[in-house]
Amino acid sequence: MRGLVCSNCNAYGLAWYEALPTELRTFDLLNDYLADPPAQRLRREPA
Secondary structure, X not given: XXXXXXXXXXXXXXXXXHXXXXXXXXXXXXXXXXXXXXXHHHHHOOO
16 A cells, blocks of 8 residues: 555556566665555554
């Protein structure tokens, strides 16, 4: 669950990036986002 990016970014941008071989995924911001999506963090925080 990514949740905080638009549907086009989710479907095309991030999906394309995830399909790259690991050695080509060098964009730290995207790596951090995919490793721990903000929407998941919101679900883990106590209400």
